[in-house]
Amino acid sequence: MIRNLLQRSSRLAVVRRWCASLACAALAFSVVQANAADLATIEQRGVLRVAVPQDYPPFGSIGADLEPQGYDIDTARYLAEQIGVELELVPVTSANRIPYLTSDRADLVISSLGKTPEREQAIDFSSAYAPFFYGVFSATEEPEMSGPEALAGKTIGATRGALEEIKLTEVAPSSTTLRRYEDNATTLSAFTSGQVDYVATGSPVAAALATRGGARTPHLVLTLQDSPCYIGISKGNQALKEKVDSLIAAGLADGTFDAMSERWFGMPLPESMRSL
Amino acid sequence: MLDFLSLLPYWQVFVEGIVTTLWVTVVATLLGLAIAVPFAWLRLEGPRLLSALIGIYVELIRNTPFIVQLFFIYFGLPALDLRLSATSCALIAMTLNLTAYATEIIRAGIQAVPKGQREAARVLGMSPLQSYRHVVLVPALSRIYPALTSQCIIVMLGSAVISQISVEELTYAANFIQSRNFRSFETYIVATLCYLGIAIAMRQSFEYIGRRLFGFLQGEQR
Numbered sequence: 001m002i003r004n005l006l007q008r009s010s011r012l013a014v015v016r017r018w019c020a021s022l023a024c025a026a027l028a029f030s031v032v033q034a035n036a037a038d039l040a041t042i043e044q045r046g047v048l049r050v051a052v053p054q055d056y057p058p059f060g061s062i063g064a065d066l067e068p069q070g071y072d073i074d075t076a077r078y079l080a081e082q083i084g085v086e087l088e089l090v091p092v093t094s095a096n097r098i099p100y101l102t103s104d105r106a107d108l109v110i111s112s113l114g115k116t117p118e119r120e121q122a123i124d125f126s127s128a129y130a131p132f133f134y135g136v137f138s139a140t141e142e143p144e145m146s147g148p149e150a151l152a153g154k155t156i157g158a159t160r161g162a163l164e165e166i167k168l169t170e171v172a173p174s175s176t177t178l179r180r181y182e183d184n185a186t187t188l189s190a191f192t193s194g195q196v197d198y199v200a201t202g203s204p205v206a207a208a209l210a211t212r213g214g215a216r217t218p219h220l221v222l223t224l225q226d227s228p229c230y231i232g233i234s235k236g237n238q239a240l241k242e243k244v245d246s247l248i249a250a251g252l253a254d255g256t257f258d259a260m261s262e263r264w265f266g267m268p269l270p271e272s273m274r275s276l
Numbered sequence: 277m278l279d280f281l282s283l284l285p286y287w288q289v290f291v292e293g294i295v296t297t298l299w300v301t302v303v304a305t306l307l308g309l310a311i312a313v314p315f316a317w318l319r320l321e322g323p324r325l326l327s328a329l330i331g332i333y334v335e336l337i338r339n340t341p342f343i344v345q346l347f348f349i350y351f352g353l354p355a356l357d358l359r360l361s362a363t364s365c366a367l368i369a370m371t372l373n374l375t376a377y378a379t380e381i382i383r384a385g386i387q388a389v390p391k392g393q394r395e396a397a398r399v400l401g402m403s404p405l406q407s408y409r410h411v412v413l414v415p416a417l418s419r420i421y422p423a424l425t426s427q428c429i430i431v432m433l434g435s436a437v438i439s440q441i442s443v444e445e446l447t448y449a450a451n452f453i454q455s456r457n458f459r460s461f462e463t464y465i466v467a468t469l470c471y472l473g474i475a476i477a478m479r480q481s482f483e484y485i486g487r488r489l490f491g492f493l494q495g496e497q498r
Binding site: 119182 | 362
């Protein structure tokens with residue numbers, strides 16, 4: 001009886017301790033979210049922290065020399081150089097790239113980020129810096145679909161949290177099975193290993209997969225949306241946003257981004273981006 | 277600052293995730309324990325070849341990461357034209373994993389029963405099966421029951437990993453919600469509390485079952 005009582009009171013103490021540590025964690029979190037670095041802080045610090053993908057060629061991947069490479073990394077280098085600070089690359093996945101920004105672990109997200117109203121509530125966006133369209137690709141050659149209704153009954157792999165997955169969740173008929181994976185590499189493995197016969201992904205990824213060869217190469221069956229990429233900036237960071245916007249405009253005008261597009265996508269920028 | 281209301285539209289996703297976590301855990305636990313008991317016996321007293329094979333299996337599973345086992349079954353086996361659904365792959369991986377650990381735990385329990393105890397039972401006229409069941413297995417299981425409980429809870433917590441192959445369990449639900457509302461702190465706090473609740477509930481049920489099964493031994497070894 002007494003032993004039982006003692007046990008119960010020690011259990012209560014444990015619960016109380018948990019509550020206390022939870023409260024501490026909540027406090028720490030709120031402090032972190034409050035101060036994102038503005039342009040002056042970055043210049044003073046002398047380091048620009050940029051969240052970049054490392055599993056999403058040709059935007060960002062690890063090269064043969066084990067160094068990150070790609071369109072996003074070149075963009076980050078260009079911006080850091082123009083601002084006149086050192087560059088620190090922060091590798092992220094497509095699921096955690098926005099949390100990295102909102103928790104102030106990065107100043108900019110240059111990670112083939114598309115724009116959605118939900119994301120615009122959480123962060124600010126620069127002007128477009130990279131071309132992109134995304135769609136559904138099949139493992140076997142088949143005629144292009146007339147619309148999302150044609151996806152009925154199909155199983156499609158996609159990366160959770162990525163724009164194409166959010167879009168597909170909206171437009172796909174209810175009989176479509178969406179298999180969501182943690183990151184792009186896993187999604188592509190599911191496609192190449194035959195766990196899914198369709199994959200929803202971006203145009204450059206499909207192009208990279210096709211050039212790599214193998215038995216299962218992607219064929220476009222449905223274009224979901226043409227959506228250029230934007231740089232993510234923490235909410236209300238106006239000075240940094242203006243600086244990034246002006247540098248993108250300058251880079252588009254002097255051909256910097258055109259050269260990068262040639263290098264990584266094998267084609268010049270589309271007309272729609274030049275006029276921006 | 278903290279906005280738990282932003283999770284409200286997703287409560288169904290959470291509930292579905294919890295249900296999936298629970299049922300894969302229950303199936304894997306029942307299957308795993310059911311296989312582990314004969315495996316432990318065969319490992320100790322079976323034919324030498326069979327005992328060695330089980331030993332290899334146990335060591336193979338216990339000395340490799342769970343996520344690698346899972347990826348091997350999900351992404352690797354299709355190369356041999358063996359293509360199973362994500363949920364089947366997860367169940368197989370979890371069962372294989374629990375069986376290996378439970379086999380080892382139960383083996384330890386059986387070995388802890390003094391040999392004389394069994395000999396005494398035989399001398400008293402119990403059949404080999406009777407003496408094995410009542411004098412070896414039940415005391416052995418009651419001794420290692422707490423360790424077995426922990427192992428089953430570890431398997432439940434480990435089921436978070438199966439979200440990686442798109443099984444829509446609790447962690448998958450949390451990741452999904454977090455990818456929509458970007459409230460990572462609130463989402464993962466709720467997921468954490470769900471796991472905590474499930475783990476405590478599992479421990480309590482195991483204790484209850486343990487009292488029903490081994491209650492008569494109380495005061496002796498437990």
